[in-house]
Amino acid sequence: LEAPLPSPVALKPGDLIEISRGLYEHWxxxxxxxxxxxxxxxxxxxGAGFSSIGSLDADTAVVRRDPLWIVVGADSYRVNNKYDRRYSPQPVREIIQAAKEAVGRVMPYSVFSKNCEHFVTSLRYGVAKSDQVSILGIVGLAAVATATVLIGRVLTRRHEEKDD
Structure with missing residues (x-):
């Protein structure tokens, strides 16, 4: 196992962590x-980066507790409590308790309305928010997802042709 990643800033319990996955952020x-x-x-x-693009068509998700360095993988991350000026954060004790109680729960998932950012903002602020879902972003993600599927099909066909 690798050593934990050095923190770009001091992390505090209850902080929201934004992990850059290239075309989208994991929270x-x-x-x-x-x-x-x-x-x-x-x-x-x-830590899968672009290979986790399959989350576009997922309809369920699981709440997980993992070491930060495992979730981050090779991607970059930062603390982003971006709504602190608009909403009052819940008490840290309540954020942590609610998060821990949710671990293992399978929940409905939608990239548009019930994604990872909605989940963590609900814990911190009591309000489910996500700014990352935009028409342009979804069009870009859909194009990458479509290309991934098409490439997979081509590679599968080539593999099948070699076996014949």
């Missing part, structure tokens, strides 16, 4: 001791 809440709790579509692989 988690820091719960202390190097761990985060996050909502992960069953098709998403921690």
């Amino acid at each position: 988690a809440v820091y719960v202390g001791n190097g761990d985060v709790i996050h909502l992960a579509p069953t098709s998403e692989v921690a």
Whole structure:
């Protein structure tokens, strides 16, 4: 196992962690001791970057507790409590308790209305918010997802032709 990632800033329990996956961000809440709790579509692989694009068509997700460095993988991350000026954060004790109680729960998932950012903002602020879902972003993600499927089909056909 690798050593935990150095923190770009001091992480505090209850902080929202934004993990850059290239075309989108994965979100988690820091719960202390190097761990985060996050909502992960069953098709998403921690630290997978572009290969986790399959989360576009997922309809369920599981709440997981993982070490931050495992979830981040090779991607970059930062603390982003972006709604602190608009909404009052819940008490840290309540954020952590609610997050821990949710671990293992399978939940409905929608990239538009019930994604990982909605999950963590609901924990921190009591309001489910996500700014990352935009028409342009979804069109871009859909194009990448379509290309991924088409490439997979081509590779499968080539493999089948070699076997014949």
